[in-house]
Amino acid sequence: MTLLAYQVFLAVVEQESFQKAAQVLNLTPSAISHAVASMETELGSALFIRSKQGVYLTNYGKELFPYIKNVQNSEEYFQQAVAQIGGMEKGVVRIGTFNSAxxxxxxxxxxxxxxDYPNIRIDIYQGSYDDVYQWLKDGIVDLGFLSSTSAGDLSCTPIYQDKIICVAPQGxxxxxxxxxxxxxxxxQRFVTQREGCDADVNHVMNKYDLPGGGGSYIADDMSAVSLVMGGFGVCLxxxxxxxxxxxxxxxxxxxxxxxxxxxLAYVRSDVLAPAVQKMQSYILESFQKKAEEEQ
Structure with missing residues (x-):
């Protein structure tokens, strides 16, 4: 498979449409269809399900996705290395982060x-702990902010200690x-976020056998605070x-x-692209400086 084939595959996955993928890559829809058909013939199995609602990966396509993403990342890393050798600081760094970070x-x-690095582009992906973890595993992002309890088998460096507090209605x-x-x-009556949204708070709630939310299945911090403001309960x-x-x-x-x-989490520190290494160092140095200032 060619690098263009990998680009077509990923564009179709991201856009969920041959037409939109063609627009992104400046190709014709027929060229996209032909490229996908050639890939499926070469691999001997269908990669996409075509439906009126859109184009989606088959189970086989889902299994191949992280490997194809890694090929694209390797090409990006190669181009960054060439630029660095040539004395230029350029590239793309993709960072996954949860809301409060x-x-x-x-x-x-x-x-x-x-x-410091005006030619390096930064892409931000915001989601839950679970989202950031999976984005790192799939190669969607290069670096990710996570809690230590959600980092799993990823490599990571601790950067900040964040206290758990109680938020209650005014007065x-x-x-x-x-x-x-x-x-x-x-x-107390509690406002709680649904399972998977805040593993650290759920851990504290379970540790001390605190009552659950009793009907609140909140997915974000601001909604939880809004319910507390309205007198619906307290939250951690x-x-x-x-x-x-x-x-x-x-x-x-x-x-x-x-x-x-x-x-700060990543899959492997020894395979980070030059631009990603610079961002990693910048983040770690920034938090080290912050910690020293707070002492």
Missing amino acids: CVEWMPSLLRGFEK FKTENEGYITIEELKK MPELVIRNIPFPVEVIPLEVEEKRTIV
Whole structure:
């Protein structure tokens, strides 16, 4: 298979349409169809399911996807290496991030990095822990922000300790000034995010046998805070989620110290492209400097 064939395959996957893939690659739809048909003939199996709703991978295509993505990544890494040898700093870095890390850190990281490396493009992919993990495994992103509990078998470097706190409606009074006890939390009604959205908070809830949400299946932080603001209950969440954002809620420390460890994750550090290595170093150095300033 040629590099163009790999590009066609990935464009069809991303666009879920031969017509849209043709537009992205500046080819005709018939050229896309011919390329896909040639791939399927060469491989001896169908890669895509064609339907009125769109074009989707077969199970066989799904199995091949990460390998074809790695071929494309290898070509990108090669071009970056050639540019670096020629004295140019260029390339593409794709970063996966969960919501609160994106809101709190990405603007300043992007501004600083682009100032030093204006010819390196940064693509941001935002999703849940599960999304970022799978994007890394499939080669969709090069680097990812995750919690240590969700990094699985990925290589990673710890960069930040984020406290778990209680968020309560405005005017909420605790039995003890300045903190809330576990026993008091057990008496509360909770707003919780659905399973898989915040593994660290779920771990704390299970650890102390705290009551579940009782009908709330929230998928994002801001919706959970909005329900708390409306008096629907209290919630536990990482401090990073609401830092520097003036919500009309009470932010209350727990009597016990619980934290999530945020990590910078990647599949293998020894195969990172030159541009990715520079971004990795920039992120790690930025957080090291941040930690030193906070001491």
